[in-house]
Amino acid sequence: MAIQGEGSERRQRGDRAGEPTVHDLVQEDFSLVTQHMVMSEHLNPNHHIFGGQLLAWLDTDVYLHCTNRLRYKSMVTVSMNNVYFKAPGYLGDIIQIYARIKDVRRSSVTAEGKAVAYDPEKQTSREIIACEVTYVAVGANGRPVRIFER
Numbered sequence: 001m002a003i004q005g006e007g008s009e010r011r012q013r014g015d016r017a018g019e020p021t022v023h024d025l026v027q028e029d030f031s032l033v034t035q036h037m038v039m040s041e042h043l044n045p046n047h048h049i050f051g052g053q054l055l056a057w058l059d060t061d062v063y064l065h066c067t068n069r070l071r072y073k074s075m076v077t078v079s080m081n082n083v084y085f086k087a088p089g090y091l092g093d094i095i096q097i098y099a100r101i102k103d104v105r106r107s108s109v110t111a112e113g114k115a116v117a118y119d120p121e122k123q124t125s126r127e128i129i130a131c132e133v134t135y136v137a138v139g140a141n142g143r144p145v146r147i148f149e150r
């Protein structure tokens with residue numbers, strides 16, 4: 001895969017030993033990206049985590065995973081799909097956000113994200129939401145740029 005930054009500079013990816021190709025990236029398993037603690041301001045009137053808060057964490061944290069793995073940071077969210085709220089989260093839960101890249105196309109990348117409630121005392125994890133997020137690489141004018149060439 002070659003990644004072309006804004007302007008004419010082109011950084012070749014996958015050509016140098018040890019650098020992942022697109023194939024390598026989409027084969028990767030989930031990585032832990034970030035952790036959050038559920039505070040009172042994150043709760044809905046049922047005393048569960050507000051779904052919009054989970055989506056906001058996923059949007060940001062899955063983006064961080066993609067931007068780090070692809071080494072390109074000017075991307076916007078174009079869609080969040082297959083959102084599945086599997087179980088509630090509660091006050092004091094430690095929420096771990098995991099992500100993996102699913103597909104890389106010309107200007108877009110789709111990644112799977114999930115949040116689990118982790119209990120460090122019991123060493124257990126409970127999955128509470130899963131979704132897919134697609135980001136599009138954009139230039140200074142906000143229009144897509146075809147940076148992910150294979």
Ligand SMILES: CC(C)(COP(=O)(O)OP(=O)(O)OC[C@H]1O[C@@H](n2cnc3c(N)ncnc32)[C@H](O)[C@@H]1OP(=O)(O)O)[C@@H](O)C(=O)NCCC(=O)NCCS
Pocket residue numbers: 075076077078079104105106107108109134136138142143144
């Ligand atoms: C993202 C945006 C630039 C795409 O513009 P567009 O005119 O649809 O662009 P194109 O039709 O050229 O498509 C560009 C890429 O986006 C993908 N795309 C467009 N709409 C999509 C959708 N609903 N779901 C998934 N991918 C989509 C296309 O498949 C294409 O991918 P590829 O280049 O890898 O093949 C535009 O929709 C936009 O500015 N949206 C607002 C983004 C935003 O403000 N997000 C919230 C804050 S980050």
